[in-house]
Amino acid sequence: MKSDLADLAFFGxxxxxxxxxxxxRPNRIDRAKLYERLDRALDSGWLSNGGPLVQEFEQRVAELAGVRHAVATCNATVALQLLVHGAGLTGEVIMPSMTFAATAHAVSWLGLTPVFADIDPHTGTLDPERAAAAVTSRTSxxxxxxxxxxxxxxxxLRKVADEHGLPLFFDAAHALGCAVDGRPAGSLGDAExxxxxxxxxxxxxxxxxxxxxxxxxAARVRALHNFGAGLSGAGPAGGTNAKMSEAAAAMGLTSLEAFPEVVVCNRRNHAAYRAELADLPGVRVADHDSHGINNHQYVVIEIDAETAGFHRDVxxxxxxxxxxxxxxxxxPACHQLEPYRRSRHAPLPHTEHMAERVLALPTGTSVGDDEIRRIGEVIRLCARQGPDLTARYRATPPSPAVATPTIGRTR
Ligand code: T4K
Structure with a gap:
């Protein structure tokens, strides 16, 4: 039981x-099922180029998204590039800055300009009014x-898109199985x-x-993800290799089977964090339930440093x-990262405010009540003694453990 700041590992x-x-941490799967699928692929001698496992995976993903077509790819960053290229976009693309660098990089890699617009402070997602204000003659x-x-x-957002004759796309990287007003993520934009x-x-x-x-x-994207094979007529030419392999689809299908259990576990974890961290001054577990149906893969807390007495980084x-x-x-939010730091955009006060506070906590199938209780204990101790914590933190030289924030990575 940690009851005093001296009990914290940071202070010894x-x-x-x-x-x-x-x-x-990757969620638990049934390994026997994965191995069975991998065996099947190896036995069949069909390992890529739209094999049976990829086809089955695409069908399952389309069903979950409530749409007719899914093209599986080797990752989402390239999928975003296929979307941008396939839609023939040019000039500027309006997006939030409160996202992973991949959203902006996918666009700028193709020579287009990401234009950041502010988020709604309550949802963290692109504010339609701010998006409308960012539209120019170059917006595509x-x-x-x-x-x-x-x-x-x-x-x-659809209203803004329609008013300006623009397509509406979504980066739904986090949102499999999520929905709003009964409409699943994946079916909300022209493509996602x-x-x-x-x-x-x-x-x-x-x-x-x-x-x-x-x-x-979908047919255009499918062609583009396979060297442009079969592309004809007007529209973007060329192509790349963005195909998903059968091994990846074997994992994807096995993981999809575990998905309902993962969501149950994630929801339980989210509720447990909320209970552990209820009523702490300046510490708030971001609630997802008031924003539609969520898969709860991200448990995010927001630290208001002024009220809590300590900063998120502490x-x-x-x-x-x-x-x-x-x-x-x-x-940092995207606009605070290279190569976007000097880019042209409207002020992004809500993005900067949120980016300064957020911290995602471990969840998923490798985390349970006991871990959450002990994490909660540490956070509650910090919240009880915020100003003292900050003073002591500032007086403590960083330890080697703190200087190595990732596992298996050199960054
Ligand atoms: N759009 C959005 C909104 C996104 O969030 C992302 C990706 C994309 C687009 C692009 O999707 P992909 O092209 O990646 O399909 C991680 C992921 O690499 C990235 O996919 C994800 N978003 C982002 C939110 O998180 P990093 O830089 O935080 O990764 P890293 O290596 O620091 O790992 C994160 C944590 O996961 C660590 O605690 C270690 C743990 N981990 C990681 C891996 C790879 C594991 O426990 N096992 C693993 O195998 O980006």
Whole structure:
């Protein structure tokens, strides 16, 4: 039991955990089923190029997204590029800055300019009014992001898109299985992109998908993701290799089977964090339920440093010393990152405010009540003694553990 600041590992006490707890730990799957699928692929001698497992995966993803077409890809970043290229976008694309760098990078990699517009401070997603204010003669699309699985305001953004004759797309990397007003993420835009990265609720080791109801667009994206094979007539030429392999689809299908259980576990974890951290001054667990149906893959707390007496980064370092590896999704915000720091955009006060506060905590199937109780104990101790914590933190030189914030990475 940690009851005094001296008990914190950051100040020399024993760490709360003897193994690291990670945000983004892959969720549990039935390995026997994965191996069975991999055996099937190996036995069939068909390992890529739209094999049976990829076809089945695409069908399952389209069903979940409530659309007719899904094109599985090797990751979501490339899927976003296929979407941008396939839609023939040029000039500027309006998007939030409160997102992973991939959203902006996918656009700028193709020579277009990401134009950041501010978020709604209550939802964290692109504010339709701010998006409207960012439209210029060079704008070719709106690209919302379903942050932490919270679906964007689809009707408000659709209105802006329609008024300006623009397509509306969504980066739905976090949002598989999420929905708003009964409409699943994936069906809200003209096309959307899911991620099946290892850290996502459903993973294919690495993977992504473009989903859409537009048969012609799906066919174009399908061709573009396979060297442009079969492309004819007007529209973007060329192509790339963005195909999902059968091994990835084997994992994706197995992970999809586990998805309902993952959501139950994530919901339970989210509720447990809320109970542990209820009524702490300046500490708030971001609620997802008032923003539609969520897969709860991201448990995010927001720290108001003024009220709490400590900054989010202090808590991040304190937790890291306890072997709890958090992630500030998403801080810095994209416009604060290279190569966008000098880009032209309207003021983004709500984005900057939120980016300064957020911290994602470990959840998923590798985390249970006991871990959450012990993480809660550390955060409550910090919240009880915020100003003292900050003073002591400032007087403590960083330890090697704090200087190494990631596992398996050199960054
Ligand atoms: N749009 C949005 C809104 C996104 O959030 C993302 C990706 C994309 C687009 C692009 O999707 P992909 O092209 O990746 O399909 C991680 C993921 O790599 C990234 O996919 C994800 N978003 C982002 C939110 O998180 P980092 O830089 O935080 O990764 P890293 O290596 O620091 O790992 C994060 C945590 O996960 C750590 O605690 C370690 C843990 N981890 C990671 C891996 C890879 C594991 O426990 N096992 C693993 O296998 O980006």
């Amino acid at each position: 006490g024993p760490a709360a955990f003897d193994r690291p707890l990670l945000v983004g 699309a709106l690209l919302g992001v379903h942050l932490w699985g919270r679906p964007c305001a689809p009707d408000g 992109v899911f991620s099946f990265h290892a850290t996502k609720a459903v993973n294919a080791f690495e993977g992504g998908a473009v989903v859409t109801d537009d048969a012609e667009f 808590l991040r370092d304190v937790l890291l010393a306890e072997h709890v590896h958090t992630r500030a999704y998403f801080s």
